[in-house]
Amino acid sequence: MAQNIDLAALSRGDKATWDGFVRRYAGLVSAAVRPLARDGAEVEDLVQEVFVRLCKDGFRLLKTYDPSRAGLSTWLTIVARSTARDSLRRRQLPLTPIDAVPETALATGGAPPEKLRLPEGLLSPRQKLVLTMLYDRDMEVAEIATALGVDPQTVRSTHHKAMLKLRSHFATEEQ
Amino acid sequence: MAAPMNSPEEAALWQRWRLLASAPATEPPDELTLAAYAEGRLGPAEMEAVEDWLSADPDLASDVAIARGAALGPVPDADARIIARAEALVTPEEGHVVPLHRPSPSPGWQGVVRWSAMAASILIASVVGFALGNDAYVSLAGYQPAIFGQELLDPPSGLFTGFDEDANI
Numbered sequence: 001m002a003q004n005i006d007l008a009a010l011s012r013g014d015k016a017t018w019d020g021f022v023r024r025y026a027g028l029v030s031a032a033v034r035p036l037a038r039d040g041a042e043v044e045d046l047v048q049e050v051f052v053r054l055c056k057d058g059f060r061l062l063k064t065y066d067p068s069r070a071g072l073s074t075w076l077t078i079v080a081r082s083t084a085r086d087s088l089r090r091r092q093l094p095l096t097p098i099d100a101v102p103e104t105a106l107a108t109g110g111a112p113p114e115k116l117r118l119p120e121g122l123l124s125p126r127q128k129l130v131l132t133m134l135y136d137r138d139m140e141v142a143e144i145a146t147a148l149g150v151d152p153q154t155v156r157s158t159h160h161k162a163m164l165k166l167r168s169h170f171a172t173e174e175q
Numbered sequence: 176m177a178a179p180m181n182s183p184e185e186a187a188l189w190q191r192w193r194l195l196a197s198a199p200a201t202e203p204p205d206e207l208t209l210a211a212y213a214e215g216r217l218g219p220a221e222m223e224a225v226e227d228w229l230s231a232d233p234d235l236a237s238d239v240a241i242a243r244g245a246a247l248g249p250v251p252d253a254d255a256r257i258i259a260r261a262e263a264l265v266t267p268e269e270g271h272v273v274p275l276h277r278p279s280p281s282p283g284w285q286g287v288v289r290w291s292a293m294a295a296s297i298l299i300a301s302v303v304g305f306a307l308g309n310d311a312y313v314s315l316a317g318y319q320p321a322i323f324g325q326e327l328l329d330p331p332s333g334l335f336t337g338f339d340e341d342a343n344i
Contacts, residue, residue: 018265026253026261028245035241044257051261070210073250077242078206078213085234123192125223128230134180135189136233139240141180147240149215159180166188 005072011059022051025076032080036088046084053083122169127162130155199227209235213242 005024009017026047033046054062065075123131126148133139133147145152204212204225211217212225229236 013265015265015267019262022258022261023253024250026258027251030253030257031251032241032245044254044260047253047257048260048264051264055264064207066207069207070214070216071246074213074242074246075207075210077245078209078238081238081241082206125226125230128196129226129236131189131192132230132233133236133240135186137237143240147236147243149243156180163185163188166192170188170191 007062007065007067011063013055013059018055025073026051028073028076029080032077033084036081036084046087047080049087050080050083053079122165123162127158127165130158131162134159196231199224199231201227203228203232203235209239210242213239214246 005021006014006017010021029047029050030043033050034043037043037046061079065072129148130144133144134141139147141152141155144155148155201224208217208221208225212222217225229239
């Protein structure tokens with residue numbers, strides 16, 4: 001995708017370049033933050049926070065972008081998502097001070113913590129990632145395949161091998 | 176027949192692993208590295224380090240998945256109000272022109288007023304200070320000079336009574 005944005009002029013704060021950049025990428029930023037927002041008003045605020053982050057401190061964040069490492073759309077999407085998430089975390093309800101919580105509410109019942117240790121490298125990073133996307137994010141195989149840039153059969157195979165390792169490890173520990 | 180993916184038994188195995196696994200030892204990847212990973216531009220070692228972090232932080236994994244989709248698809252349009260708000264962040268003067276204030280060659284009437292006010296303040300403080308000191312002097316000595324400042328020239332004879340060396344021998 002041709003970018004046609006003069007990054008040097010943008011980092012200098014050229015008004016015309018900035019306006020062109022906003023018109024071109026505001027839609028992408030909106031689409032990136034929309035799943036995290038409650039409503040349209042929050043989408044607007046989150047998009048604005050993203051652009052504020054891009055231009056503040058003399059366009060410091062924009063100056064870190066290196067087109068030789070990744071495309072601008074991809075980088076902006078990552079920046080938008082992380083900015084939105086940080087912003088939403090800051091807006092969460094204030095935490096209750098621990099002294100205000102009765103001790104009974106802090107007690108942890110149930111079984112004592114498991115004393116098993118995981119051997120180093122039991123699962124490869126790729127295997128861990130597939131399991132994270134499948135079980136923690138409830139993503140479909142096709143979605144995971146797209147996210148990782150592999151075919152769905154590779155995802156299934158990776159999952160299968162990871163499960164074999166986990167079953168074998170925990171079965172051994174329990175003997 | 177292979178067991179279906181995402182079965183309760185397998186989910187439980189994964190959660191058990193999750194409880195025991197520790198966070199990755201390396202620094203979390205920055206946004207540019209994540210973007211490079213999403214585009215498949217990282218080498219094997221860098222890729223593994225990023226995947227280690229992605230598996231520890233499901234939010235990051237979602238970000239990467241969405242970014243990969245964004246790179247492939249068309250750029251959507253945005254609301255006009257969103258665009259206007261963001262455009263307003265940068266003004267035409269943002270070209271970082273720093274205005275230089277050249278010092279004026281002569282003080283002008285403002286300088287005269289300023290210095291006059293300062294001189295008057297010093298004079299008033301001196302007079303008030305002298306008057307206060309004079310009042311204290313008079314109350315200690317029990318002496319009221321006939322003219323202002325006379326005690327400086329002709330101190331009262333009773334001022335130093337009681338200080339005679341031989342008075343109490």
